[in-house]
Amino acid sequence: MGQYKGLYVEARIHADLDDLWIRTQDPGQHQRWDLRFSEIDYLARVEGEPQRFRYATRVLPGLTIAGTGVSAGEKERPDGTRTSALRFSSPHPLSLLAEGSGYWRYVPDGEGVRFLTGYDYRPRWGVFGAVADRCVFRPLMGWATAWSFDRLRLxxxxxISPERARLNWLVELFVRSLTLMATGAGLVAESVLPAFGPLAVLMAFCWPLLLTVAFFTALCAPPLPCTPAARRCLRRPPSRARAPRLLRTLEMPR
Structure with a gap:
């Protein structure tokens, strides 16, 4: 089995393995924390065949891109780990993602679970799609996956419910943006310092320092513990990542 190429994200989650399995394998719970999907529904299962599912992503109000996939899981493995794999495709002409495959691994390590994913896909739209994917879409997908994994961890x-975590993130993003805007306004206000008379010298010394501290705090301060952040996840595999054998048993949905 060769090295698996594509996006990789790993989160260390201090939780029970069964709880993590349910939150990730139940479609109703999965769609709550995963930013990449708006809807996930299992389709009627045929005996002896992998589970088929439908997924949808709301790109804009009134515009939803949907696709289908097949998945399979190994809940009991001799080494104590668990694995699930899937293949997916979208016929929607506006979907940059044409088809792809991926896997999840659940690796207990004594302090919790290493929850990791590897996945890749084929973009459509020819050369334009390849460039758009490399420059914009693929980095965005990697960030969204890592952000979602940290939201699941919280x-x-x-x-902290996924809905509350998203609100925490939006509020913190708003406060940081407001601080950066206030910093810019402060640079403009610096021109009126002479109007403060004797205090102008003191304020002229302190003002740039305060603006600098505010700017770098808003830009570089770590996210709050209650806010999901992609930076908390590992984005490169610690060793060569390999797709599970289970993935070979799945055929691309048609």
């Missing part, structure tokens, strides 16, 4: 470790 749900399991701290009991």
């Amino acid at each position: 749900w399991l470790e701290q009991g």
Whole structure:
């Protein structure tokens, strides 16, 4: 089995393996924390065949891109780990993603679970699609996956619901943006310092320092513990990542 190439994300989650399995394998719970999907529904299962599912992503109000996939899981493995694999495709002409495949691994390590994913896909739209994918879409997908994994971690470790975690993120993003805007306004206000008379010298010394501190705090301060952040996840495999054998058993959905 060769090295698996594509996107990789790993999160260390201090939670029970069964709880993590349910939050990721149940479609209703999965769609709550995964930013990449708006809807995930299992289709009627045929005996002896992999589970088929339908997924949808709301790109803009009134515009939803849907696709189908097949998945299979190994809940009991001799080494104590668990694995699930899937193949997916979207016939929607506006979907940059044509088809792809991926896997999840659940690796207990004594302090929790290493929850990791590897996946890749084929973009459509020819050369334009390849360039758009490399420059914009693929980095965005990697970020969205890592952000979602950390939102899942907060749900399991701290009991912060995915909806609350998203609100925390939006509020923190708003505050940081407001601080950066205030910093820019402060640079403009610096021109009126002479109007403060004797205090002008003191303020002229302190003002740039305060603006600098505010700017770098808003830009570089770590996210709050209750806010999901992609930076908390590992984005490169610690060793050569390999797709599970289970993935070979799945055929691309048609």
